[in-house]
Amino acid sequence: MKKNDEKTSIVFLQNGPIQVSGSIQISGQYGEKKTEETIHLCRCGESKNKPYCDGSHKTSGFKG
Numbered sequence: 867m868k869k870n871d872e873k874t875s876i877v878f879l880q881n882g883p884i885q886v887s888g889s890i891q892i893s894g895q896y897g898e899k900k901t902e903e904t905i906h907l908c909r910c911g912e913s914k915n916k917p918y919c920d921g922s923h924k925t926s927g928f929k930g
């Protein structure tokens with residue numbers, strides 16, 4: 867259970883991934899993961915390691 871003093875933040879990085887920090891649970895077609903780390907989720911669609919960013923946005927010309 868999440869404590870009241872724990873915060874989760876979501877930041878859309880310019881022309882790059884979504885940075886998520888805090889207590890996170892990911893589930894879906896790419897499996898499940900629980901973490902307390904900062905992760906970067908792909909939003910350009912070019913990553914070879916979805917749902918995570920692998921840096922492909924830098925060469926794909928993604929703008930967002």
Ligand code: FES
Pocket residue numbers: 882883884907908909910911912913918919920921922923924
């Ligand atoms: S946002 Fe980085 S690979 Fe898609």
